[in-house]
Amino acid sequence: MSEFDWIDRYLRPIVRAPGASGLTNDVAVLRSDGPVIATMDTIVEGVHFLSTDPIETVAKKLLRVNVSDILCKGAVPRDALLSCAWPAEFSESDFAEFCRALGEDLKQLKTSLVGGDMVRTPGPLTLTMTLTGRCLADGPVSRSGAQRGDIVCVTGEIGHAGFGLEDARAGRQTAAAGRYHVPVLPGREIAALVAQFATASIDISDGLLSDTAHISRTSGTGIALRLEDVPFAQAAHTAEHALQQATSGDDYQTLFTVPSERKEACLEAAQRSGLQLSVIGTVTNGSSVSLSFKGKPVPLPSRSGYTH
Amino acid sequence: MSEFDWIDRYLRPIVRAPGASGLTNDVAVLRSDGPVIATMDTIVEGVHFLSTDPIETVAKKLLRVNVSDILCKGAVPRDALLSCAWPAEFSESDFAEFCRALGEDLKQLKTSLVGGDMVRTPGPLTLTMTLTGRCLADGPVSRSGAQRGDIVCVTGEIGHAGFGLEDARAGRQTAAAGRYHVPVLPGREIAALVAQFATASIDISDGLLSDTAHISRTSGTGIALRLEDVPFAQAAHTAEHALQQATSGDDYQTLFTVPSERKEACLEAAQRSGLQLSVIGTVTNGSSVSLSFKGKPVPLPSRSGYTH
Known part of the structure; x- marks a missing residue:
């Protein structure tokens, strides 16, 4: 044929x-x-x-x-x-x-x-x-609009697909492998939330740290992430375990920044829409991503994401 | 990098x-x-x-x-x-x-x-x-609008890229090989001509016969082509030589149908725009492509075009 x-x-x-x-x-x-x-x-x-x-x-x-x-x-x-x-x-x-x-x-x-x-x-x-x-707004939200003082939000959970890739490679048919095979996207309602509240936005495809760095670099700001506030697939008891999940790829969740004075309104709108939303950091004066875990600074890993 | x-x-x-x-x-x-x-x-x-x-x-x-x-x-x-x-x-x-x-x-x-x-x-x-x-009109010209009695027009010349493919395969750096490597398109003015005059239109990528058949099939009409009127790359002295060029691919010229009463207006507009345009056939009652060469019927070849 x-x-x-x-x-x-x-x-x-x-x-x-x-x-x-x-x-x-x-x-x-x-x-x-x-x-x-x-x-x-x-x-x-x-x-x-x-x-x-x-x-x-x-x-x-x-x-x-x-x-x-x-x-x-x-x-x-x-x-x-x-x-x-x-x-x-x-x-x-x-x-x-x-x-x-x-x-x-x-x-x-x-x-x-x-x-x-x-x-x-x-x-x-x-x-x-x-x-x-x-x-849904006048144009697409850019990567470059983050402002010092903005909060950093993320939808869903981070790290499932990374574990799923390991499972899939090993031939294990787990729930995580299922999420690696077919990404679980945030609901369609995320579009309206981003259009209404976001100053900058990106989807997490290369890994949380890698894509946060894209926003930081393009916006010309620093971004401080609190790893203990990130909704990881597996509860992270150590910074290492957090970093493993923050640098695996294929999450396909949305990371975006919101002016701090609109934080409550954004969280309420997310809840009304049934969207899982977590506040995981702050846009800062610096020029790169900085990390902390339970109040202690964590050095940036040499590999910030998954390069296909 | x-x-x-x-x-x-x-x-x-x-x-x-x-x-x-x-x-x-x-x-x-x-x-x-x-x-x-x-x-x-x-x-x-x-x-x-x-x-x-x-x-x-x-x-x-x-x-x-x-x-x-x-x-x-x-x-x-x-x-x-x-x-x-x-x-x-x-x-x-x-x-x-x-x-x-x-x-x-x-x-x-x-x-x-x-x-x-x-x-x-x-x-x-x-x-x-x-x-x-x-x-340039309200929407794209379809493949399906050809009407019985329409004339069939084609831009430029047919068959250069077919000869060029042979030359390129043999490592001969000829003008034809140049036209195989970088298709010579009709001028941008063809867009206005098609928008103004065409009832159906297609670009010739798989070969003149093959793409004429697409118009015929989608429009539910026959199309009678006069091979001696086709502007071939090499003057065709026999039906075989014409068919060779009508079934080679990569011409990237435009083939379109025009109501017969608008023929002169279309040809004049083409001339004003500096477009090379030839009238090569007629839309007929039938349901497929039929060919003639200097008044004699020519059987359709088994291979109507170049399949990549």
């Missing part, structure tokens, strides 16, 4: 948006009632996911890493374009399963597939998604 | 659009004053380009195959997102050269790079671009 047959049989059924024209046109029409943003993420077999990962979890990971980027900017996901570079050794039933899972997750995350490309590759399975989002 | 350093050093200098925020944000802001469309194309080393192709021509091919998709829909290119899956054996100077050439062509084609992703791969160089375009 040709690429065209595969598109007909498996991709077309998961495409519903009018702008996709049922994948019969060369281009997709993007919806644009308001400021539209776009993100693009590529995942490569053997680099961003394991060859042994089930194909349906790969589909969901591809979508979710992109949705995470959109939500953390104060926007809701809209239209997706998908590029599959498909190796010959992957079967038609693999592709069918990939599309079924992707379709399920697109529906779950209120996102539409509108177009893309499908090619063959002599290399590893390589998947790219471009995802647009509609901003 | 890390992916971040490479982005800083080579990609950031070719990024100028305000919506890119200098690549410091996780997302790009897309411009949207009017109907916005998007296309996505992936090219893989060894599949869509040769390992021996110069890296600067690969950069330009990636951009141009996407621009071709936008222009043929009656739209002008706008914002590009780039994903590079970069093999370890490609050097930093390769990437520098890739970015220099891409920057040059972005400027030439009035297109802005606004974001993307950069990852490493154990496989072949794999490049994906998502490109948006602003429609």
